Structure formats: structure tokens, C-alpha cells
Amino acid sequence: MIEIEKVIIVEGRSDKQKIEKIINEPVEVICTNGTISDAKLEELIEELYYKDVYILVDADEAGEKLRKQFRREFPEAEHIYIDRTYREVAAAPNWHIAQVLLRANFNVHYDYLLKR
Template identity: 90%
Template sequence: MTEIEKVIIVEGRSDKQKIANILNEPVEIICTNGTISDARLEELIDELYYKDVYILVDADEAGEKLRKQFRREFPEAEHIYIDRAYREVAAAPNWHIAQVLLRANFDVHMNYLLKR
């Protein structure tokens, strides 16, 4: 069994579900449930040290706060952004999430790239 190399950190379970459906490759998706303690962040940094880590959080105040925390504590992580107009990952259309993931070099199910 090969170890999963890519990790996406999201805020909520609905974000995780949405992204899991769109991805067409094995990716570990971790939920912070909106916030993350410094202790949990330290654990994550240790666990994810040798992996490619991506941060995909909401385009709102809570998401920005989380993003800042990751930038400070885990500067190696790559940040993926959704259009601010959608505010929440879970509220963004599937085609938009698929495009954002594709731009970050993730393999996505092509049918999600179609605007419906």
C-alpha cells in the first residue's frame, strides 16, 4: 500500500465531503472543525512533515484567522483560495472547486469541471 503524499486541510465536514467527491486521486483530507489549538497544530506539523500540505479554507474571517495561524506555524503549506464571492468552500459550486484544485495540480473528476 502506498502512502498518501498529499494532504488538504479544510474547516468542516461538508468541505471535506465536497472535496473528496471532486478529487480523482488519493488525498488525505483533515478537518479542523473551524479552529485548531496550538497543541493540535504542533501534532499536525509533526505528522505531516514529509507530505505536500495544502490549506483550503473559507474566504471569511474565521478562514483567514486559520490561514494566518497555518502561515505562521506551517509556512511550507501551500494555500488554495476560492473566489471570495462564494465565501464558503461548501457553498462554492463544484465546478469552481474543481478548477481551484486543478490549478493546484490535483487530479479531479473531469465531469465536475463543467458549469451546470
């Protein structure tokens, strides 16, 4: 069994599904369902302590609130941003998500890098 070293935290299930089809390497994608309690966050921090954690949330008020919470409680996490034009990870074009993941040093399926 392979130990997965990279984790991406997203808000919704549709975000998770989009990321999982674009990424071309073993990555755990965790869904917060939009919010996360302090207790759950503390549990998550312990669970992910030795992993490379990335935060990819929507470019809206709820996403920014979640991002601030992670910045405060999990400062080691790296933040990945989508263009504010798209507002939601699930609504952003696949090529855009592939590009932001590639810039964050993830392997992505080449086909998703092409604008269609």
C-alpha cells in the same frame, strides 16, 4: 498500502465531503472543525512534515484567521483560495472547487469541471 503524499486541510466536514468527491487521486483531507489549538497544530505539523500540505479554507474572517495561523506555524504549506464571492468552500459550486484544485495540480473528476 499506498502512502498518501498530499494532504488538504479544510475547516468543516461538509468541505471535506465536497473535496473528496471532486478529487480523483489519493489525498488525505483533514478537517479542523473551524479552529485548531496550538497543541493540535504542533502535532499535525509533526505528522505531516514529509507530505505536501495544502490549506483550503473559507473566504471569511474565521478562514483567514486559520490561514494566518497555518502561515505562521506551517509556512511550507501551499494555500488554495476560492473566489470571495462564494465565501464558503461548501457553498462554492463544484465546478469552481474543481478548477481551483486543478490549478493547484490535483487530479479532479472531469465531470466536475463543467458548469451546469
